[in-house]
Amino acid sequence: MELRISKRPTLYRSKYLLPIIKEPVENGAIIATEGLIIDSGPYKQVKKGFIGEEVDLGHSLLLPALVNAHTHIELSAFKWRLSPTSSFVSWIKKLIRLRQEITPEEYIKSARLGLKEMWQAGIGLIGDHGNTGLSVPLLKDSPFRAVFFREVIDFQGRTNLKEFLKDQLSDPKVVLSLAPHAPYTVSPILMQAIKKWTQKYRLPFSLHVAESPEEVEFLLHGKGPIKELLKERGQWPSSFVAPGLRPVFYLDRLEILDENTICVHLTQASSQELALLAKRKAKPCLCPRSNTFLGVGFPQVEEMLALGLEPCLGTDSLASNDYLSIFAEIAALKQYFPALSPDILLKMATWWGAKALKQKDMGYIDKGAIADLLILPAEGEKLEHILEELVTKPPQQIGRLYG
Ligand SMILES: [Zn+2]
Incomplete structure (x- = not known):
């Protein structure tokens, strides 16, 4: 799955959100536009007062795109x-x-x-x-x-x-x-x-x-x-x-x-x-x-x-x-x-x-960060198990949300 971020502010909802610099969020969401994240956090909080389009990514885990710091x-x-x-x-x-x-x-x-x-x-x-x-x-x-x-x-x-x-x-x-x-x-x-x-x-x-x-x-x-x-x-x-x-x-x-x-x-x-x-x-x-x-x-x-x-x-x-x-x-x-x-x-x-690499607006999910995200399937009971599996075996399907 590859999704380009819309020019109009859009809310993307996922079962789990992994901001990296903060604790993981269950039932999380981000709002992004023009390639930037303008809000993120628990779905209910992010949704409050938002009237734009909403995309439900279902049973998925959203995390920032990875950094290959040396190649x-x-x-x-x-x-x-x-x-x-x-x-x-x-x-x-x-x-x-x-x-x-x-x-x-x-x-x-x-x-x-x-x-x-x-x-x-x-x-x-x-x-x-x-x-x-x-x-x-x-x-x-x-x-x-x-x-x-x-x-x-x-x-x-x-x-x-x-x-x-x-x-x-x-x-x-x-x-x-x-x-x-x-x-x-x-x-x-x-x-x-x-x-x-x-x-x-x-x-x-x-x-x-x-x-x-x-x-x-x-x-x-x-x-x-x-x-x-x-x-x-x-x-x-x-x-x-x-x-x-x-x-x-x-x-x-x-x-x-x-x-x-x-x-x-x-x-x-x-x-x-x-x-x-x-x-x-x-x-x-x-x-x-x-x-x-x-x-x-x-x-x-x-x-x-x-x-x-x-x-x-x-x-x-x-x-x-x-x-x-x-x-x-x-x-x-x-x-x-x-x-x-x-x-x-x-x-x-x-x-x-x-x-x-001194790219301080990448590598995490939060307001102001560049919206370059991965969408991974999150089938499983607990986030703990999903993450343990993720770091043990490279995922087969990697979706992208970017813009
Ligand atoms: Zn080298």
């Missing part, structure tokens, strides 16, 4: 082309090699299919990393909201950001920002320059951090398969001295950790590193199914939550995942950490993702 739409052509591995660097090498073999037409066609997959999986807001920018016009032409992070890879630090930023323009639907790929592929000075630029324009800053044991080895000791890879790629600066620090401590020394920094993966982050991230109010972004694909371990989610961190979720790309579904990421986390409650898992998949 690479431009890598969608890699679907099924790479196999799960236990060697992170050999996966990168295969990815680099295959990248040359795919035609520009295939990249665009697959990116469109990737977007369609995300729409069908109930995603409404995307944090997209890309080196080429091919996804930007596709995003502008889609019903999604997005932050596109133009990703820099340059360990020699030769990129002239002014040149790089020539064509950057902001759009209300697609915000453009910059991102260094990772601490081992971007020089420290360049990472700091990118951070300064994002601070100047109050944009989110995002990078892959503490993703693999190889990354930790490289930053601590300056050796291992990542050093070899950089040498092979002609990206090895002879003057480089390893910082001798674990990834999060290294980023902190560069002063790039703050509440606008999204740290993607963190599978290798130690308890001390997580405590530092909490102190800096940085935003972890977890991609559990990609981590499993690459055999790099799982992030310490329960420890993050106990420290007050607000992790969000990402699928990463189809080069390290088989499906761009945040419901599938939720189910993977639930399987690994059964004690995680539906309340927390759904916050990670919505509100915390929107906050990390």
